[in-house]
Amino acid sequence: MACRISRLTPQNSVLFVCDLQEKFRNQIKFFPEICQVGRRLVDAAKLLDIKTIATEQYPKGLGHLVPELGLQERPDIPIYDKSKFSMCIEPALAHLQGKKNVILFGIEAHVCVLQTTLDLLENKMNVHVVVDATSSRTQENRKYAFKQMKQAGAVLTTSECVILGLLGGADHPQFREVQKLIMESAPDTGLCKL
Template sequence: MSMARCCFTRWTPQNSILFVCDMQEKFRPNIHAFAEITQVSKRLIEAAKILGMRTVVTEQYPKGLGNTVPELKEVLTPDTPIYDKTKFSMCAPLQPKDLEGIKNVLLVGIEAHVCVLQTTHDLLDKGVDVHVIVDGVSSRSRTDRKYAFKQMERAGANLTTSECVILGLLGGSDHPKFREVQKLIIQSAPDTGLVHKL
């Protein structure tokens, strides 16, 4: 079992990776605020691309549940790994190179109480700091979502927001890519209506 840690490594595009968990077509009708978390995930993928940060995507049993939604697929770089999985944790299909040099995983997707939670536990067990982006994570049930966040935080994950992560990766307005990234966040992230229900 992971021990909760009191401090985290500062995010940089070099020491961080974005994990996008199971944002698939078949889940669209059943997940609370699916459109909003898709939009948040898209902003993060675009920010990662601008900053040269890696992204990993998983699909849970795509033969039955469909592929990653087109809104996200269209903004992924051609070399982004998209792994099929049947285990709940995103760590199951990872290749050793995926976490090379990585201290921080920025995590979005579904469902909070299953795949996101089990991925968080596995990453913490590997000694990687996990930052769960609460405006980019949901479940079918608000109750499951609420208690998943409590479990993840108790295990040692950091709960944060998409805008906090994007600006944290930049570090300041003097970053050479600041203006490019700023265009992504000039409008506030969509309100999922879920965060205040934590």
Template sequence: MARRLGKINLKNTALFLCDMQEKFRGNIVYYPQIISVANRMLQGAKVLEMPVVVTEQYPKGLGPTVSEIDVSQEKVFPKTSFSMFVPTVVDHMKTLPDVKSVVLCGIENHVCIQNTVLDLLEENFDVHIIADACSSRSMTDRMFAFQRMSEAGAYITTSECMMLGLCGVQLIQNLDQYKN
């Protein structure tokens, strides 16, 4: 049996942004940082031409994605379940047959992120959770969710580690221009 390493490959990776909505602003631990890092991940995904999946939990009641994260060029999937892997997202993923890995940012870590992770793992995706772009209302819920998802087989990482991993050889080749 092959060992899973969680090695990331730009050619088969998508970014998922989960429920980064206005109504959560006053309740989520580290909310400004989570929004900032998720936006940085989205900007990186755009530059790297990665597929992006955005969900909004019950947008009629919880509002749209926050203005700091410009998803106007992305397809946004409304949902009323805890997982992002709703039928419309499942159908959309079928149009991206090369995607084998998902990078996940969003809220809430112990509910929507965790349920999405479990659904994606069940469908044999490699799942990489950006720890500095995921949070909950409670630090206890946040931390135990990371532990639970890791034990289930997801990879917990940071935004910088992920972006450097995705850029890989391209970044190193671009550094050649700075040689003396």
């Protein structure tokens, strides 16, 4: 039986950025690469006028989001502190009104990203997890987190698939600007080694 995958559009989607914080920099596999891919998603969301939400897990101890994402230059992106693993806290959930899809990336795949995915699915949202912008401290945790998310009903996808899917075609008014973001291939984030 075929599974229906909800089509992403700028109007029906929200981008969730999960906990890419300074303290994790030297612990997460492929951290610089997933940040680079994450920045492409944040920039594409800006060009396509897609609401973006970010969280920081216990920032007092784990630091703030890394500057590579460019979120500090974006006062339009709310950044919420949290202590529970899931991003599904009241202020973040308020941004889901009228939306069907959440595009999700960040760390760690087997903790905060997985818990966010499960909560969103329970809230009847379609969840598109961007695997080349999501990681963990170990490849084993990453691999099995992706398996759990897929089995729960999330769509596992790539940054380029998301970005081009949001455009819908070369006739989109922002096509040339967004195309510049993907002209260079995304960096290797270790997925072929899983």
